[in-house]
Amino acid sequence: MRFQVRLVMFDLDGTLLDTAPQIAEAANRMLVGLGRPMLPQAQITSYIGEGAQRLIQRCLADSMPVAPSATLFADAERLYHGFYAANAHLSQAFEGVMPALTQLKVQGYRLACVTNKPEKFTLPLLQQAGLADFFEVVVSGDSLPKKKPDPLPLLHICQTLGILPAEAMMVGDSETDIQAAQAAGCFVVTVPYGYNQGRAIDVATVDATVKQLTELVNLLELPALLSGHTKKMTYIS
Numbered sequence: 001m002r003f004q005v006r007l008v009m010f011d012l013d014g015t016l017l018d019t020a021p022q023i024a025e026a027a028n029r030m031l032v033g034l035g036r037p038m039l040p041q042a043q044i045t046s047y048i049g050e051g052a053q054r055l056i057q058r059c060l061a062d063s064m065p066v067a068p069s070a071t072l073f074a075d076a077e078r079l080y081h082g083f084y085a086a087n088a089h090l091s092q093a094f095e096g097v098m099p100a101l102t103q104l105k106v107q108g109y110r111l112a113c114v115t116n117k118p119e120k121f122t123l124p125l126l127q128q129a130g131l132a133d134f135f136e137v138v139v140s141g142d143s144l145p146k147k148k149p150d151p152l153p154l155l156h157i158c159q160t161l162g163i164l165p166a167e168a169m170m171v172g173d174s175e176t177d178i179q180a181a182q183a184a185g186c187f188v189v190t191v192p193y194g195y196n197q198g199r200a201i202d203v204a205t206v207d208a209t210v211k212q213l214t215e216l217v218n219l220l221e222l223p224a225l226l227s228g229h230t231k232k233m234t235y236i237s
């Protein structure tokens with residue numbers, strides 16, 4: 001049995017939008033507000049991908065030997081959310097994002113966004129970047145009981161749109177996306193320019209990789225979408 005991709009689900013941070021500068025700035029303002037030393041942007045960037053709470057925990061863990069109390073964590077979260085709300089709109093789309101989404105939409109692919117970012121930031125950010133209208137469904141890190149790498153958000157999108165997971169493709173920048181896609185039974189394609197905890201993606205673990213999202217258009221036209229997701233697609237950019 002051969003499956004044709006009908007749904008493409010996009011990760012947000014590090015795939016559609018370059019959010020790291022604003023996330024790092026908000027995290028450093030939070031640390032300063034708590035009387036703690038700032039961290040290099042690259043270090044904070046490597047903490048992106050598992051949601052805001054995990055990012056805050058990891059930033060705090062770098063400056064204190066013991067786990068923060070619930071009160072300190074609540075203060076940190078309030079500060080981070082306040083600072084991030086003020087600067088999130090400055091994040092830019094990566095090259096190729098707008099033309100790729102436009103083309104895929106014209107070609108009739110169903111499009112969705114699945115991110116571990118808190119919901120209160122996701123929609124405003126997509127709207128400000130002019131991307132919100134491309135997506136039929138947007139699922140954030142706190143929309144459902146579980147987030148990526150759990151397959152639940154991806155399966156929820158497939159179910160909402162009436163698409164089989166085997167007809168869906170996840171496009172992301174990190175191992176979190178790869179694990180979620182593989183657990184859901186979806187194809188997975190990665191970009192090399194994102195964050196992935198500061199590491200390069202192991203391309204052996206994905207169906208394909210594209211340098212920028214415009215390459216997806218050709219990739220999806222290849223007749224190499226394979227049954228059972230046991231073999232790789234032949235196109236590695």
Ligand SMILES: O=C(O)COP(=O)(O)O
Binds near residue numbers: 011048049050055
């Ligand atoms: O908020 C995060 O940690 C990452 O979000 P992402 O799933 O869009 O990469």
Ligand SMILES: [Mg+2]
Binds near residue numbers: 015173195
């Ligand atoms: Mg990401």
